[in-house]
Amino acid sequence: MNSRMDAHAHHADLGHEHVTPLGVYFGIFGALMALTAITVGVAWVNLGSLNILVALGVALVKASLVVLYFMHLKYSSKLTWIVVASGLFWMMILFGITMADYLTRGWMISPTILH
Amino acid sequence: MEPTIPLFPHQASTVASRVDNLYFFMIAVSAFFALVVTLLVVFFAIKYRRRHDDEVGEPIHGSLALELLWTGIPFVIAMVMFVWGSSVYFALARVPEEALDIYAVGKQWMWKFQHREGQREINELHVPVNTPVRMIITSEDVLHDLYFPSFRVKTDAIPGRYTQVWFNATKTGTYHIFCAEYCGTKHSGMIGWVHVLPEDEYQAWLGGTNTGESLAQQGEKLFTRLACITCHNPNSAGRGPALLGVWGHTVQLANGNTVTADASYVRESILNPTAKIVAGYQPLMPTFQGQVTEEQLLALTEYIKGLAAGQPVPGAATPAAPAAVPAPPQ
C-alpha cells in the first residue's frame, strides 16, 4: 500500500516489474484490428436498437484490451484498479442520472397540454 | 403598499396552506435540533472549560450506539420530510382535469398572457377565484420563470418547449407576479399583477374586454392567411394530412414511429415540418420558422385542438370554447 512504510522490504529494487512478452502485444494488436473490422461490418447489418449496444460492446472490449495489456493494468496494484473503476463509475453517474430526467420526459402525471 | 412590515406572504391558493404547513413543520424540526445542539455546545463549553493550563480532555473514543442513534434519527426525519415534501409536490404537479387553460409567453422583459376567449394581457392577469387555472408557459427568447408567490407556485418558461403550472386562487385580490429566472437587464422589471376576481366580475371582465374573437378563431384566420388550408384541407384529401380529429390521437409516421398529436407536436410540425413526416405524405411543407410568433403558434394549436372529431370544421365559424369555460356573454 504505502511504499514509505515498507521501504525496507523493497529498497529501490524495481527489477522485478512485470515484463509482458512481445507476443502478447502483437496478439492484442491483432485482436484490436479484428474487432475494428467487426465493428465496421456490423454497422451494415440492421440489428435495430442492438446496433448501438454491439458497437459499444465491441468498443468496450477493445478499450479493456488496451487498458489491461498495453497499459499493464492487469499487473497493476489494486489501487490502480480502484482508480480506473471510479472513473467509470462516475461517468455512469453522469449518464445514468441525467437520463433519469431525459428518459422520463414522455411520462406525464398530469393531463398533457392537449385536453 | 402595506404599512406594516410583512413577515409572511399571502395565502391565496389551495396549495399555499399545504406548502406553509410543511414550512412550519420544517421550522419546528430545525429549531428543535438547532436548540438542542446549541444548548449542548454552550453547556459543555461552560462545564468543561479549561481550568488550568496543562489540563487535557478525557479520552473517549466514541460510541457505536450513539452513532447509530444520530444516524438513524436524522434519516427517519429526513424521510418524513421527503414524503411530506413529495406529497405537496404531487398536489402542485397534478393539474385538475377541469382546469381553465391560460397561455403565458415570456419575453425579455414582459409576460404576455393569452386567454382562450381571445383576451390578451401584458404583465396583468385576470383569473376567477375558486377555479383551477392552468398556465401553459413558453418563452420567446431566454429562460424566464413565472412565479406567483401568493400561490406558492412557479415554473420556468423554456424557449421551444411548453411547461405548465396550476393554481386555484382562494381569495380575491391583487397579487405579485415575478420573473424568478434571471433573464437579463430588466429581469427585475419583468413583474406584474394577478387579479383574482369573483366569478361574476371575471365574466364581466371577459365580456368587457373581449376582442370578439376567441383564440381558436384567431387561429382559424391565421390558418387561412398563412395558406395552411391549401394543403391541409380538413374535408378532402389534400397534399398534407387532414387535421380533423387528429388532436390527442396517435399519428403514424413515415419512418414507422408514432407520435401523439399534442401541442409540442403541432408546434414542431409548423416550425420544422420535415422532422416528422406523416405516413403516406411527402415532405413538401415549408418551414414557418421566423414567420409565426409564439402567440400565433398558440392560436394555431388552439384551432387544431378545436378540430377534434365531431366538432365543427372551418367554414362553420363556430367558436371552439371548451365546456369548462363558460362562453363569453356576448
Add this chain to the structure above:
Amino acid sequence: MSDAVLTHGAHAPASTRLQHHFDTMAQQKEAVTLGMWVFLVTEIMFFGGMFAAYLIYRMWYYQGFVAASRELDLVLGGINTVVLIGSSLTVALGVHAAQTGKKQQTVNYLLLTGVLGLAFLVIKYFEYSSKFDLHAAHHGASMIRLFPGAGIFEVTGEYAGIASQMRIFMVLYFALTGMHALHMIIGIGILAVITRMAMKGEFTPHWYAPVEIFGLYWHFVDIVWIFLFPLLYLVNRHG
C-alpha cells in the same frame, strides 16, 4: 503530466533520479504512476460530459445523426483507427524496449509512434477541411456544408428538415474529435521531449518512468478514439 516526465539532468544513474521529497525510487514510481492514472480519470470525465450530450441528442435526433454520420468519411476514419491503434502498439513496444534496456529500439519505436500520430493528424486535417466545402450529400439529394458555424453550415434539399439535427451531430463531432486531436497534439509534444531523452540514453531498466507514463497517456487517447469511431462514423450504415 507527471513530475518525473519533466525531470532533466544528464545521464544520471537511477539513484540521482530520486527527487528530494521521495524516500525511495519505488515510492517515486508508485506516486508518478498513480498520478497519471488519476489524471486519466479526470480525462474520462472531461470526455464524459460530451458523451452525455451525444447520448441524449442521439436519442432525440436519431434520424439526423444517421444522415450526418453517413456523410463522414468512413475510409479516412477507418484508416485513422488503424493508424492510432498501431501507434498504441508501437508505444507499448517502446515501453517494452525501455524496460529491457534496448536503447536504439526504444528510440525507434518512439519515433514511429510520433510518425503515426502525425499521420493521424494530417488525415484529420483533410477530413476537417472537407467539411467547409459545399458539396452534394453522398446518400441523398441534398447539398451540404457541414461545419456547424452560423453562416457556414448549410443543408438544402431533402435533408433540410433535419438540418438542425445534423448540425448538432456535427457540433459534437467537432467538439469530440477536436478535443481528441488537441490531446494528440499535446501528446506529440511530450513525445518529442521523451524521444530526445531516449536518444541521449537517459533511460535504463531501473528508470524509464517517463516512457511508461507517456505510454499511459497515449493509450488513453487511443481508447477515446476507439469509442469515437463507432459512435461518430458508424451510427447506422445499413438500409
Add this chain to the structure above:
Amino acid sequence: MPSRHYLNHPTGFKSWLLTTDHKRIALLYLFSITAFFFLGGMFALLVRLQLLSPAGALMTADAYNRAFTMHGVIMVFFFLVPSIPATLGNFLVPLMVGAKDLAFPRINLLSWYIYVVGGIFAIGSLIGGGVDTGWTFYTPFSSMSSNSRVLTGAIGVFISGFSSILTGLNFIVTIHRMRAPGLTWFRLPLFIWAHYATSLIMILGTPVIAITILLLAFERVLRVGIFDPKIGGDPVLFQHLFWFYSHPAVYIMVLPGMGVISELIAAFSRKNVFGYSFVAFSSLAIAVIGFLVWGHHMFVAGETPYAALLFSIISYLVAVPSAVKTFNWTATLYKGSISYQTPMLYAFGFIGLFLVGGLTGLFLAAVGLDIHVHDTYFVVAHFHYIMVGGTLMAYLGGIHYWWPKITGKLYPEGWSKLSALIIFLGFNLTFFPQFIVGYLGMPRRYAVYPPEFQVWNVLSTAGATILGVGYLFPMVYLTWSWFKGKPAGDNPWDAKGLEWETTSPPPTFNFDRTPVVTEATHMYGHPEEVKVV
C-alpha cells in the same frame, strides 16, 4: 524561532515565484485569494448598497446585474473553491502526513500559475465591462442574448478549473503515497480525510464543468445550437452538466471547512474527536452522495417529476452524514478541556451557522416547498450560511489556528476575539433577514424590488456593512503580527499533530528527521487508555 526556515531561505523575489515548496505556494495562494476575496466583497457591498432602496439606490439594472455576477464568479471560482484546500491544505497536507512536500511540487506551482492566468481573464472580463449572466452562465441567455464579456469570464472559469484539478490530483497521490512510517489511514488527521474527499470531487467534477463551459464558448462564438432551443438544442442539458460539477463544488467548499473544524475542536478541547471513523467516513459519504443530487437545482427548470423525486430523496440522504458530523463535534466537547481562544470561537460560530445553513437545506430538498422558495432570497440566505457561515468561518478559524505555524508569530488575542464576534453578529444580521424576505417571495438577482421588502433589505445591508468591517480587522492585525507579533514558539496551543512537532515556521523540507507515527491523531493524556474506534 529557528534562524533558518522556509520563509527566509532562500531569499529573493525569484525564489518565491519559482518555488516548489508547498508552504510558499500556499502563501502565494493566500495572497491571491485574499485579493480576490476583497474584490468579490466589494461587489457584495455594491449589491447590498443598491438594495437599500426598492428603486435601486446606486446603479442601473445593467450595472447591478454585472455586480452580482462578478460577485458570484469571483467568490465561487476564485475564492471559495481554492480557499481552504489551496492555502491551508497546501500548507498542511504534507506536514500532517509527515512528508517533505506534495508528490508533485512543480505541478503544485503550475496550478498556482494556472489560477493566476484564470484570474487575469476574470479581471479582464471585469475591465472589459463585466459579465451579466449570473455566475451560473445559464443558456440561452449566456450564449445568445447577453452582450457582456461572457467569453472572457467563461474562459477564466475554465482555466481556473485546471488549477483545482491539479491540486486535487496532488493531494490524492500525496495522501496515498507519501504518508510517514506508522501513519495508517485511521491515524490520519480528519483534516486529511476531508481533503481527500474534497480532492475526489475536484478531479471527478471539475472536468465536466470545463467541457460544459467550452461547449458554451463554442455556442457563443459559432452559434452552433448545442444549447439553443431555437435550433434544436436543449438549455436544460446545460443545467444538468453545469450542476453535475457545481453542486458537488459546494462540498469542495465546505468539506475542507469541516476538516478544519474537526482539528480545531480536538485541539481546543484537548481531546480526540468523538467517533473518529464516523466523521472520516461521513466526509467520503458526502463526496460520493453529493454527486447524485445536482438535480435539486432544477426542480422548476423543466426536469420531470420523476427525476425531481429521485434528486429529492438523495438530497435528504446527503444531509445525514452532515448531521453525523455535527453531533460528533458536539459530543467531542463532552469532558473536554475547552479553551476559548480565537480559533475555537470560530469553530463555535461555524457550528451555529452551519446548523442553520444545513437545516434550511432540508427545506430546499422538499420539492413541494422548493417550488416556492426556489430562486428567491431564501436560497441566497441558505447558501451563504453554508459558504460564508460555514466555509469562511472555518477558513478564518484555520488561519488563526495555524498562523503561528505559518509565520512563527502570535496575533493579538483581544482584537482577534473581537473581530470573530463582529463577524458572527454581522453575518447573522446580513443573512437572517434574507430567509424572511425570501419566503415572502422576493426573487434573487433583482435590481429593484417591491417596496414592502425594504425593511428586510435595509437590515441586511446594515449587517453587510458590519460584516465588511469585521473582515478588515483580521487583515490588519494578522499583517501587523507577521512583522511585529511575538514569537509563537513551535506549539503555542500545546496541540497534537505532526505539524506541531516541527519548528515554527517549519524548515524548507518540513522535518529534520522523518517522523514515525505511533498513535492516532489528537491523543492527549495517556495513550494507553485510549481505544481507537
